[in-house]
Amino acid sequence: MKKLALLGGLTPQQFLREYWHKKPLLIRQAIPGFQPLLSREDLLAMARRDDVESRLISRSGKRWQMAKGPLEVMPAIGKKGWTLLVQGVNLHDDAADTLMQSFRFIPDARLDDLMISYATEGGGVGPHFDSYDVFLLQAHGRRRWQISAQKDLSLAEGMPLKILENFQAEQEYVLEPGDMLYLPPHYAHDGVALDECMTYSIGFRAPAYQELAEGFLQFMADSVEVPGRYADPDLAPASRPAEISAAMLDRVSSEINRIRFTRDDIAIFLGEYLSEPKPTVFFDLPARPMRKEKFLQSAASRGVRLARKTRMLYRGKHLFVNGDSFTLQRQDRDALLALADHRVLSAEEVETASADVLDAFYAWYQDGWLVLR
Template sequence: MNIKDLFANQSITAEEFLQRYWQKQPFLFRNTSLDFSSLPNPVQLFKLASEEDVQSRIIYSEDSKGYQAIYDDPDAWEDVSNFNPTLLVSDIEKWRPETMAILDAFPFIKSWRLDDLMISFAPTGASVGAHTDHYDVFLIQTSGTRQWSYDDKPLKKTELVKASDLSILNNYQAKTTVELKTGDVLYLPPEIPHHGISTSEDCMTCSIGMRAPSQSEMVMAFAEFIANRCDETNRFTDQGRMDSIYSFDNNDIEKFKQTILSAFGIKNDDWGQLFGQFFSEYRQLETLIETQPEHIGLWQKNPMVTFLYQISGDTCKLFIDGETFECAASFAQMICHQQTFERQNNEVFEKLVEAGYLQPVT
């Protein structure tokens, strides 16, 4: 597939986009040359949604204010066809790995920041309501047309529709309204309110969503990382004073605090370890495709998991689904950067095959 860079024939370069717009304000790419041949059409999308373990939703509204969701039941489409339904299918790239090729047009997106490719199909008038996302998103119009209304900054105050399964902004009045045609791409930073309405019967939109873990998620991962390294012999003790058996004072609190803080002997290398483990296992599907260990042809990465690596001096660590593999830098780069590769005669390759992280090209 020959996919041109997103910035080909545009009035802006990737460097200018990152400096002026990335995580700052929306930007509309008009008439790009992206190749959508790897993406499913509406018939294929409904078929994919019917497959086991594939996550899908039908969003509809009876009053164009509150929105309801039907999960993992694409056959319910006809039941709500009078209420302007939209079908959304998540994790397209995990079930159709060839669709990952579209990311070649986005040279600045780190693979480990990708949450998923989601595709929606919507006939004329369909919408999922005005809302915000906590992450960067690229909205790619792959067929038909859709009207997008959005602001250039996050809302200072938001009010949500109460009678709604989804978090829908109430009485949202957008500052900008545009219509996207096939090939147009709208970038929206986190927390920017937006509202899309299909304006054709063949409206399909592919969204590239970024991973944006919350601070609480990262702190929980940090706490688990520290806890797994704690010395079980380091226990809390009290001062043994003669006062009320039900009371505690600042000395007890300080002992409690110091016992916890003493566990934070984390080194610079440990931060890299935590980063690699966290981002390689963040929001992944649990199902791994069984491999064929004796396969002698080409191999490829399992699309269900995330691969990333860190080179530090003479050492290299390959991170997959929260696990760490020490290997040669050239091996990690081959596995991560190449689409397919020959079987390698080394222990790490065999471990990846056994774990289901690599699978044969059929």
């Protein structure tokens, strides 16, 4: 595979083999001459919106405060020691979405979002760890990162944030615009702004198995069928009326143990679960939707692309779009998988798509899931 400047000249294979989930990697000038994609004013405006996740964090001595957005009032820019975190910026800005796509050497099923941290001098969120991998790209100003492979991940009590009780820095780096630091899960770190700065965090999904198990059981509840009703024609008189009998337990256990699930069931659950938009995501519907004939003509001359907020995955014969699942027909497979992998289809590819695929494209266009190029 091709070496990437983004990875310090490593190929994705080398990076995944040597660093992913294993150890940090500092990459100087991962993106040479990088400039912020959004101005400070744009970011502050985004934090005021109710469809954007944001948090305001400030510190006074050992006292931390956190407020969740929408954030109508911000501290003065000249005030030291505060941080604004804006999640999912890639969902709302084309340039941020394009940057996010640079990390698609990691599967979409694992990519989460791009968060921007704006901080005044001295700002930060305290020493902490993440349960997922993260790339920390410096966009503006300077930030000092202290990191540690410490095993003690106990948290300070009574804090509004998850701050490590006993952080012991082992390495220290100062990142300037274009520099990037990769950290594996559970690697302790503390970033402090040395001046007004912005840091872009590219994070990854790592759902807890408990969360997946609960979600899967809810998913299966819609399809489980256990016919019949409990009966005990051989019931004997009860000497201990309050006791659940072994016979009753055996009968019920036998019926419940007949429930089975397959690898295909898990694939469908995972596809729907991982492509489901977050609760704060709302799709932008076309202001004046084209009629179907006009849309198809435009698509055949311009091509189409997935909307920024659309998540599209596939596995085997199953296609997943924004939490919905579809069965792929053989004649539709090439076009739909190409759209999922590249997030765009050229005019020529649209022209060769089947009538069923074109019907789906028009429905997705009306829902704001797909747009013209």
